[in-house]
Amino acid sequence: MSVSTVTKDQFKAFVSALVGSDQKVVGVQAKGDKFAFGELIDADDLRLDYDVTILPPKKYMLPQKETLLQFEVGGAAQTVEKGVRKVLLGVHPYDMVAINQMDELFSQGEYDTHYMNRRKNTTIVACDVVTPSENVFASSMNTATCDKGFDILLTDIGDSYVVDAPTDKGQALVAMMDGAAEATDADLDKRKAVQEKNIADLNKHELECKPSYLPKLLEKAYEHPVWEEKARLCYSCGSCNQVCPTCYCFDVQDEVEWDLKSGCRYRAWDGCLLENFATVAGDHNFRKKRADRFRHRLYRKGKYVPSKIGGQIACVGCGRCVSACTAHIANPVDVYNTILETTELS
Ligand code: SF4
Ligand code: SF4
Structure with missing residues (x-):
């Protein structure tokens, strides 16, 4: 049974x-x-x-x-x-x-x-x-x-x-x-x-294309003005990452005890919208601009992660980021639909 x-x-x-x-x-x-x-x-x-x-x-x-x-x-x-x-x-x-x-x-x-x-x-x-x-x-x-x-x-x-x-x-x-x-x-x-x-x-925001089109759409959208327009309002708070069921980035750190004889290695959630997410050795930050970080998140959802998991789009439409973003800019549907308005899908 x-x-x-x-x-x-x-x-x-x-x-x-x-x-x-x-x-x-x-x-x-x-x-x-x-x-x-x-x-x-x-x-x-x-x-x-x-x-x-x-x-x-x-x-x-x-x-x-x-x-x-x-x-x-x-x-x-x-x-x-x-x-x-x-x-x-x-x-x-x-x-x-x-x-x-x-x-x-x-x-x-x-x-x-x-x-x-x-x-x-x-x-x-x-x-x-x-x-x-x-x-x-x-x-x-x-x-x-x-x-x-x-x-x-x-x-x-x-x-x-x-x-x-x-x-x-x-x-x-x-x-x-x-x-x-x-x-x-x-x-x-x-x-x-x-x-x-x-x-x-379950459709309070409607994506105006099939999700499977997103990787192709984003191929043509790297220089789209939407990234600057939205990111101007971004606080880099990372809330959209923290509430997302498909964000899985973490940071790994070592913590050494005061006597320098023992310690632990831990990992903790990280988020690509946070200012120092992409800071590496030498204090070089290869995604210093807010617009670059904002774009990266939407590319992860619609193009980069799908390329690792057989085309599955890494936004499941839970809507948590839409509710969590006090600047009202995190909604992936808004961004993808804006790009769709000006981009030919061939
Ligand atoms: S929740 Fe909104 S304001 Fe905060 S980092 Fe994400 S997009 Fe920017
Ligand atoms: S709506 Fe998509 S991007 Fe936003 S939190 Fe849910 S799965 Fe993540």
Whole structure:
């Protein structure tokens, strides 16, 4: 039985049991009038009807700051890895697509054991969107629904959830759901209706071309005036990077103890809009101008990262950067549509 249905009461009882298990449980909870992923202590606090979370769930695979290794004089460097098993409850499809992209990026070339071990230790319970956020444009980016990466996908069909569990980890969770029954044709029709509605409606900003055209479009836009026009207002605060589910740049630093005998190497999130992001040895900054940094972010999303992951566009349309940018310039759709107005797509 890979697709089943549980009532919301039965699902809540399952979450309560999960919270009491040996796995760490992380779920979406209200934070004032916003929502955030956090450790779940009480099943009543889980909010699967949320619009968007402040930060994406990537922080559970790529923490804001993490120690990579510890070292001491005369001793070997020790890798620091904590293999905590956890369940993430309530990942929206656009965030699931972003995690799928990160999985490709962190496993190709130099295999990133820290990211990948966390990923393997994580069971993902995704859920279709119930409440569109004010700036979501997942429909434009083909990420309003997702078909892989999750262990369970929940779809709210009223009093119940349709539960799709394509993996062994997902099936193990379904086995804990007392009352789960095979989904009926009527349940599956309701799920289809929810997903079709999301494919049409999660579109508060409309990209005026197919996302797959973006790499080609950007090939012709390097000298476009939009970079200077927008960047004039940029504070270089980096908020658009920090809230983005597909931004994965980090900085690596060594910290040495006062006695110079031991220390650690850590990495922390970085952002290409920050002024010193591209500063290298000799204090040379090869992206000193704001316009260059602003352009770089939009090229990463629409051209550079896609060239590494089979053409997938590295903006999933979550809309977080649109909400986070106090200068109102970070919206990728605005920028790409502006370029489209003046650029022939042959
Ligand atoms: S585009 Fe907006 S959010 Fe991003 S660095 Fe500039 S001001 Fe900050
Ligand atoms: S660029 Fe903006 S809208 Fe696109 S994925 Fe990142 S935060 Fe979301």
